[in-house]
Amino acid sequence: xxxxxxxxxxxxxxxxxxxxxxxxxxxxxxxxxxxxxxxxxxxxxxxxxxxxxxxxxxxxxxxxxxxxxxxxxxxxxxxxxxxxxxxxxxxxxxxxxxxxxxxxxxxxxxxxxxxxxxxxxxxxxxxxxxxxxxxxxxxxxxxxxxxxxxxxxxxxxxxxxxxxxxxxxxxxxxxxxxxxxxxxxxxxxxxxxxxxxxxxxxxxxxxxxxxxxxxxxxxxxxxxxxxxxxxxxxxxxxxxxxxxxxxxxxxxxxxxxxxxxxxxxxxxxxxxxxxxx
Amino acid sequence: xxxxxxxxxxxxxxxxxxxxxxxxxxxxxxxxxxxxxxxxxxxxxxxxxxxxxxxxxxxxxxxxxxxxxxxxxxxxxxxxxxxxxxxxxxxxxxxxxxxxxxxxxxxxxxxxxxxxxxxxxxxxxxxxxxxxxxxxxxxxxxxxxxxxxxxxxxxxxxxxxxxxxxxxxxxxxxxxxxxxxxxxxxxxxxxxxxxxxxxxxxxxxxxxxxxxxxxxx
Numbered sequence: 001x002x003x004x005x006x007x008x009x010x011x012x013x014x015x016x017x018x019x020x021x022x023x024x025x026x027x028x029x030x031x032x033x034x035x036x037x038x039x040x041x042x043x044x045x046x047x048x049x050x051x052x053x054x055x056x057x058x059x060x061x062x063x064x065x066x067x068x069x070x071x072x073x074x075x076x077x078x079x080x081x082x083x084x085x086x087x088x089x090x091x092x093x094x095x096x097x098x099x100x101x102x103x104x105x106x107x108x109x110x111x112x113x114x115x116x117x118x119x120x121x122x123x124x125x126x127x128x129x130x131x132x133x134x135x136x137x138x139x140x141x142x143x144x145x146x147x148x149x150x151x152x153x154x155x156x157x158x159x160x161x162x163x164x165x166x167x168x169x170x171x172x173x174x175x176x177x178x179x180x181x182x183x184x185x186x187x188x189x190x191x192x193x194x195x196x197x198x199x200x201x202x203x204x205x206x207x208x209x210x211x212x213x214x215x216x217x218x219x220x221x222x223x224x225x226x227x228x229x230x231x232x233x234x235x236x237x238x239x240x241x242x243x244x245x246x247x248x249x250x251x252x253x254x255x256x257x258x259x260x261x262x263x264x265x266x267x268x269x270x271x272x273x274x275x276x277x
Numbered sequence: 278x279x280x281x282x283x284x285x286x287x288x289x290x291x292x293x294x295x296x297x298x299x300x301x302x303x304x305x306x307x308x309x310x311x312x313x314x315x316x317x318x319x320x321x322x323x324x325x326x327x328x329x330x331x332x333x334x335x336x337x338x339x340x341x342x343x344x345x346x347x348x349x350x351x352x353x354x355x356x357x358x359x360x361x362x363x364x365x366x367x368x369x370x371x372x373x374x375x376x377x378x379x380x381x382x383x384x385x386x387x388x389x390x391x392x393x394x395x396x397x398x399x400x401x402x403x404x405x406x407x408x409x410x411x412x413x414x415x416x417x418x419x420x421x422x423x424x425x426x427x428x429x430x431x432x433x434x435x436x437x438x439x440x441x442x443x444x445x446x447x448x449x450x451x452x453x454x455x456x457x458x459x460x461x462x463x464x465x466x467x468x469x470x471x472x473x474x475x476x477x478x479x480x481x482x483x484x485x486x487x488x489x490x491x492x493x494x
Contacts, residue, residue: 127347130344160289
């Protein structure tokens with residue numbers, strides 16, 4: 001097992017330390033007027049499709065926390081490795097952390113084995129992890145990438161189910177996006193046509209779903225490289241700032257200044273020799 | 278924006294399904310539909326693969342929770358490969374079925390997946406085993422499973438004959454799948470069939486519109 005998943009083999013069972021922490025936090029804040037913040041969900045539209053030269057992934061950029069838009073320019077297409085990118089829907093923290101963990105694991109693997117990771121390996125690692133947590137990690141992911149075996153697109157569900165498909169949409173806006181994809185998808189499409197189709201699918205999700213909105217990000221992965229276009233299309237409904245909100249130094253006048261030097265004494269000093277032979 | 282699971286006891290994607298395996302003279306045919314659903318009202322995939330190859334001449338088909346079934350077959354594939362390497366010979370179909378049974382029985386509280394294992398080995402030739410939800414293992418000449426199987430018990434019992442030829446068996450399996458897919462809402466898509474014999478494998482895919490039609494269609 002030397003080259004596979006190099007980080008430590010996970011201990012069996014689930015790690016629910018954070019549940020205890022959250023309960024403790026709740027009881028602390030109960031007396032006061034503040035409530036624990038609701039987890040930020042990316043009510044979202046993400047889509048992907050396999051075309052002749054590679055894989056095209058698309059996503060909207062709205063992150064919601066309850067009924068408020070928490071982030072208008074959230075990046076939902078995450079880097080996994082130079083040839084693999086992943087769109088995430090579900091709880092924002094879960095998708096971020098899961099994809100970060102996967103990316104770190106695969107980087108170590110590439111360094112150890114001297115090979116670029118394959119999409120199917122990334123999918124298997126994700127599946128193992130999400131299944132182990134029995135759906136407690138709310139991450140629905142679309143993984144797309146190009147490797148020595150061709151162009152691949154996979155869906156990974158929160159309970160750990162996977163499927164290899166030519167086109168896909170996920171998130172709260174998936175039904176709207178899927179309608180567009182089902183209508184116009186053809187195998188082996190040209191790159192420009194594929195980008196337009198993904199853009200239209202995400203646009204349909206944005207129009208028909210309250211949880212999706214703002215701009216559209218597109219990520220194109222080919223054998224030659226990756227083109228991550230942040231804001232392939234900007235929202236038509238951008239607001240205009242009424243004033244400038246930058247405050248230069250000197251805006252707030254300083255009334256008094258008090259400097260207190262800290263008396264630090266050296267308690268212990270150890271020298272460790274590094275052998276750089 | 279929250280999708281509610283309506284009355285489905287399986288969380289996440291489920292393969293509400295029709296699966297079957299039938300022995301014939303010289304081999305075995307294993308077949309399934311290709312629909313995966315969520316909550317009994319949304320088809321999440323029209324082309325899911327439910328026939329999983331666990332070794333050169335052994336396949337198993339899955340029913341129940343897709344995540345659970347994929348995790349179990351992954352573990353089973355590894356254990357069967359390892360067993361085959363240690364024994365320096367292809368595994369027996371019974372061994373493969375036992376591996377699945379152990380996994381299902383020991384984790385019966387957490388898992389919601391059932392399997393049909395079918396294949397060919399040198400000792401006993403073509404065989405079919407069914408591993409039910411709680412881990413029961415049974416050997417039968419043919420078996421049907423999944424939610425769609427309830428609609429074809431009568432057909433299967435009436436039409437099955439031992440020692441059929443390959444063509445007769447293919448027709449039997451195709452008809453059974455078509456009838457079940459026609460009545461069960463969570464089965465559908467295309468019909469996947471794999472013919473396993475000593476010589477090799479033959480994968481037959483029948484798209485929905487090419488399936489046999491019956492009186493009311």
